[in-house]
Amino acid sequence: MTEAAFADGLFESGTAPIERPVFTAPAVDTTSAPDPGSTPVIDLSEVTKTYSTGAVEVTAVRGISLRIEQGEYVAIMGPSGSGKSTLMHIIGCLDVLTTGSYFLTGLDVAAMDQIELAEIRNRHIGFVFQQFNLLPSLSAWRNVELPMIYAGVGRDQRRKRAIGALERVGLGDRVNHRPGELSGGQQQRVAVARALVTEPALILADEPTGNLDSTATADLLMLFDELHEQGRSIVLITHEQEVAARARRTVRVRDGLLADASGRLAGFGVPA
Numbered sequence: 690m691t692e693a694a695f696a697d698g699l700f701e702s703g704t705a706p707i708e709r710p711v712f713t714a715p716a717v718d719t720t721s722a723p724d725p726g727s728t729p730v731i732d733l734s735e736v737t738k739t740y741s742t743g744a745v746e747v748t749a750v751r752g753i754s755l756r757i758e759q760g761e762y763v764a765i766m767g768p769s770g771s772g773k774s775t776l777m778h779i780i781g782c783l784d785v786l787t788t789g790s791y792f793l794t795g796l797d798v799a800a801m802d803q804i805e806l807a808e809i810r811n812r813h814i815g816f817v818f819q820q821f822n823l824l825p826s827l828s829a830w831r832n833v834e835l836p837m838i839y840a841g842v843g844r845d846q847r848r849k850r851a852i853g854a855l856e857r858v859g860l861g862d863r864v865n866h867r868p869g870e871l872s873g874g875q876q877q878r879v880a881v882a883r884a885l886v887t888e889p890a891l892i893l894a895d896e897p898t899g900n901l902d903s904t905a906t907a908d909l910l911m912l913f914d915e916l917h918e919q920g921r922s923i924v925l926i927t928h929e930q931e932v933a934a935r936a937r938r939t940v941r942v943r944d945g946l947l948a949d950a951s952g953r954l955a956g957f958g959v960p961a
């Protein structure tokens with residue numbers, strides 16, 4: 690996916706906010722600890738995902754059931770090609786499941802169309818990716834304001850909140866720098882500021898430290914610790930054991946299925 694297409698997909702970037710249906714999502718309490726009695730932030734049941742590329746079909750997710758409570762910090766690990774990013778795309782409403790059900794903060798995602806999915810992404814989810822996915826021609830604060838353009842926030846508010854988010858990630862003195870003028874660690878912090886600026890309940894991160902050195906990794910993990918302490922739910926894909934160790938729970942994916950700690954596959958699944 691190109692950067693511009695990616696940004697469009699995430700934020701429906703454009704200058705004029707478009708009329709969207711308003712969802713009556715249950716309020717997400719981002720201040721309390723995980724409460725198994727409340728609506729889970731993520732509730733996947735027997736989810737499968739099959740990609741059709743020409744004559745070839747690949748079932749990347751073969752029957753995953755997973756419940757993540759509000760305020761949880763969960764790491765997803767597993768071999769390359771096991772379906773982690775596919776799972777995260779489904780969780781993040783960037784792609785739709787083939788069969789099964791998915792409720793995000795109690796909302797039935799499988800029943801939504803593309804416009805509704807874009808609204809849900811913008812309202813509930815902040816994304817952080819390995820490649821940062823910043824627009825190279827825009828300054829740091831212009832990158833951070835993107836999700837607010839889609840959300841219909843006014844210009845002055847956008848600038849104020851973008852700069853506030855950059856200050857929060859320690860980049861108050863870099864707001865006018867473009868991505869190419871920032872280090873990798875700083876670029877990833879801009880991406881975190883962009884993920885945070887709409888105050889989403891859920892942060893999804895796909896190998897966020899994959900392109901960072903050990904110092905930048907430590908900084909980013911501290912930032913995630915803070916976000917978790919503030920009550921946000923975090924789901925993070927990683928290949929690194931020490932990164933996963935910061936999460937409170939690790940979920941393992943193998944061959945499109947969840948595996949338990951011993952590596953056994955859970956559920957029946959559908960053939961790969």
Ligand SMILES: Nc1ncnc2c1ncn2[C@@H]1O[C@H](COP(=O)(O)OP(=O)(O)OP(=O)(O)O)[C@@H](O)[C@H]1O
Pocket residue numbers: 740741742747748749767768769770771772773774775776
């Ligand atoms: N858009 C797509 N079209 C067709 N097949 C795809 C698509 N995306 C992923 N796949 C296939 O689905 C399987 C799972 O891919 P996925 O990207 O989810 O793996 P992953 O666990 O994230 O791997 P990695 O650790 O290398 O990032 C792979 O076999 C991949 O080739």
Ligand SMILES: [Mg+2]
Pocket residue numbers: 773774775
């Ligand atoms: Mg991946």
